[in-house]
Amino acid sequence: MxxxxxxxxxxxxxxxxxxxxxxxxxxxxxxxxxxxxxxxxxxxxxxxxxxxxxxxxxxxxxxxxxxxxxxxxxxxxxxxxxxxxxxxxxxxxxxxxxxxxxxxxxxxxxxxxxxxxxxxxxxxxxxxxxxxxxxxxxxxxxxxxxxxxxxxxxxxxxxxxxxxxxxxxxxxxxxxxxxxxxxxxxxxxxxxxxxxxxxxxxxxxxxxxxxxxxxxxxxxWKPDGWTPAVQSGNAMISSHGVTVDQAVRTPQFWLLFAVLFLNVTAGIGVLGQASVMIQEMFSDSVLGAGKGVTAAAAAGFVGLLSIFNMAGRFFWSSTSDRLGRKPTYMIFFALGTVLYFLVPVFGRTPSLPLFVAGFCVILSMYGGGFATIPAYLRDMFGTINVGAIHGRLLLAWSAAAIVGPLLVNGFRDSQIKAGVPAAQAYSTTMDIMAVLLIVGFVANLLVRPVAERFWASPEQLKNAAPAGAHD
Missing domain, CATH: 1.20.1250.20 (MFS general substrate transporter like domains)
Structure with missing residues (x-):
């Protein structure tokens, strides 16, 4: 064995x-x-x-x-x-x-x-x-x-x-x-x-x-007929390897840490509270007696979000091969900011179809962020330690899994205690999520190619490579 x-x-x-x-x-x-x-x-x-x-x-x-x-x-x-x-x-x-x-x-x-x-x-x-x-x-x-x-x-x-x-x-x-x-x-x-x-x-x-x-x-090994993109002038795709120990010393690693943390924080808090949110924002008191979203319908909404979360991982990550990783994340943050600002408007209108559509797009980008980040790391640091670097970066997910739900649940509870109707209790939270995405947009905008002083030497590359591998 x-x-x-x-x-x-x-x-x-x-x-x-x-x-x-x-x-x-x-x-x-x-x-x-x-x-x-x-x-x-x-x-x-x-x-x-x-x-x-x-x-x-x-x-x-x-x-x-x-x-x-x-x-x-x-x-x-x-x-x-x-x-x-x-x-x-x-x-x-x-x-x-x-x-x-x-x-x-x-x-x-x-x-x-x-x-x-x-x-x-x-x-x-x-x-x-x-x-x-x-x-x-x-x-x-x-x-x-x-x-x-x-x-x-x-x-x-x-x-x-x-x-x-x-x-x-x-x-x-x-x-x-x-x-x-x-x-x-x-x-x-x-x-x-x-x-x-x-x-x-x-x-x-x-x-x-x-x-x-x-x-x-x-x-x-390489695919037949493939030429590395760096040879065609794409400065955002490096042909130089960076070891995991060096990668965590670069500003690029911490900018991407912030990018993943902020994208996940904005999505995971909503995902964990989606059922309660849609029932409270579109209750009988808002839409009229007998017209509010039921628990069964809310469960269907959660299932729909899961499908978009899954599909977004494939759609956005494969799209990033054509657009580039940095532009793809710029779309995540820019479009996500607009949608988070609009969600309370959809609730006040009220427009249930627009609310559902908005969150489906948001969750597709939440999933897309997870699937695109490994390729972003590969572009920045090469392939030699990309799995280990990805592992270090996933601490951003652990942190976001705590912060996101705390933000959504905490601000909702404080709003309700202050006398705000449940249907309107999410407005402040959505605005905060939008601001987080603006910060993420800036962090992504600041990403530049890794400086030469962080590149691994041939000896470091040899020591970092797995036994029997010389990528």
């Missing part, structure tokens, strides 16, 4: 099609993207002792929704932390060993969490789905990035978009799978224990398919 996982044994043989690598990455990302659908377990987990999902609150001793929500938050924190911590290791050992390790940790997390549910110990559930699962998320998320960029130097945005699209769409599989399994098993604990164990097996098989299929390109 050890030799099968070694990087040198994953080098593609002659005739291997590079188009087999995106499905391998997609298999892993569709699996770990289940975390976006974890909310289907929140209510059952908060009623384990009462045994009644129709009860407004759980029985004494039941976990609150706030406590259960820690599972998701911890998982996202460890996603970013493990990506940053193990980025160098991922580059060294290659995608197959990383995907295998990700599968072990992510699926073991379900097994441990099942034990926590069975014994009603929240800390065990958090240890399982939050800590172990979160580390598996981080390794699985960054495992194919460097490999895909090396296979598709001519279309890096398209390649990473195809894979990272799977993470955004993971909930479209994970949510109905979890719900169906709980319904089928039923019984004690709402069937969560056997559901977790079944999902561990299903996702392990799917992720191992990706690990078995993935390959790295041979030394000095």
């Amino acid at each position: 050890a030799s099968f996982l070694d990087r040198e044994n994953t080098v593609a043989p002659p005739g291997y099609s590079r188009w087999l690598v995106p499905p391998a990455a997609l298999a892993v990302h569709l699996s770990i993207g289940q975390i976006y659908g974890y909310s289907v377990f929140n209510k059952p987990l908060s009623h384990l002792l009462s045994g009644d999902l129709n009860a407004k609150t759980g029985a004494p001793g039941d976990w609150s929704l706030v406590q259960v929500g820690l599972i998701f938050s911890v998982a996202l924190f460890f996603l970013g932390a493990s990506s940053a911590l193990f980025g160098k290791w991922v580059e060294r050992v290659g995608p197959r060993r990383t995907m295998f390790t990700s599968a072990i940790l992510f699926c073991l997390g379900f097994v441990v969490a099942a034990l926590g549910v069975q014994t009603h110990q929240l800390w065990i559930v958090i240890l399982g789905n939050g800590v172990l699962g979160g580390i598996g998320l981080g390794l699985g998320y960054i495992s194919p990035v460097s490999t895909l960029i090396k296979w598709f130097p001519d279309r890096p945005g398209l390649a990473t978009g195809m894979a990272i699209m799977g993470f955004g769409g993971g909930a479209l599989i994970g949510s109905p799978l979890g719900t169906s399994l709980m319904t089928a098993y039923g019984g004690a604990n709402f069937g969560i224990v056997p559901t977790f164990l079944t999902m561990a097996v299903v996702y392990f098989v799917l992720m191992m398919f990706g690990a078995f299929l993935v390959r790295v390109p041979a030394d000095n």
Whole structure:
């Protein structure tokens, strides 16, 4: 098994099609993207002792929704932390060993969490789905990035978009799978224990398919007829490698850190509050008795946002191959600013179709930001350590996952306490999000090619390259 996982044994043989690598990455990302659908377990987990999902609150001793929500938050924190911590290791050992390790940790997390549910110990559930699962998320998320960029130097945005699209769409599989399994098993604990164990097996098989299929390109491989863009005068695409340790010392890294943080902060806060927001902004008191948005319709809105989140990852990242990464992010921030300023207007009009359309575009750019950033890093720092650099940058996601929901929920609650009607309580929040995007626009505008003093020497490039690789 050890030799099968070694990087040198994953080098593609002659005739291997590079188009087999995106499905391998997609298999892993569709699996770990289940975390976006974890909310289907929140209510059952908060009623384990009462045994009644129709009860407004759980029985004494039941976990609150706030406590259960820690599972998701911890998982996202460890996603970013493990990506940053193990980025160098991922580059060294290659995608197959990383995907295998990700599968072990992510699926073991379900097994441990099942034990926590069975014994009603929240800390065990958090240890399982939050800590172990979160580390598996981080390794699985960054495992194919460097490999895909090396296979598709001519279309890096398209390649990473195809894979990272799977993470955004993971909930479209994970949510109905979890719900169906709980319904089928039923019984004690709402069937969560056997559901977790079944999902561990299903996702392990799917992720191992990706690990078995993935390959790295041979030394000095490049697509037929491809000429590096830098040779045609594109100064924003570097032909020089930068090591991860040098990259974090450049202003470009921290500008891109700000770019990702601000784009994600603006999107993730809304994504987490979308159902409540649309119901409050378009309630019966606003549209008229019986015309307000129902909980079922709000759930459909959330599903629609998930689809645009997923589709945007492919559309915008592949579009960036033609427009360039910097212009693509300028569109994200400029168009996003306008839409956030208009959202309160759509609520006051009121115009539900424009509100829905506006947020669909916003969430497409939120997803597009995730899928475009690896190619942006490749343009700035070369391919030698791009996976490790991407891992470090994902700490911006961890920070945004905390700041975004706090901004949306905090300002909403303060507005309501001040006597502002619920339908109007989001106006200040949307204005703040627009201002954040303006700051992001400026940060992106300041990005310039990396200065020569940060370029890696031939000796540094040799030491930074994985064993058997000389990209």
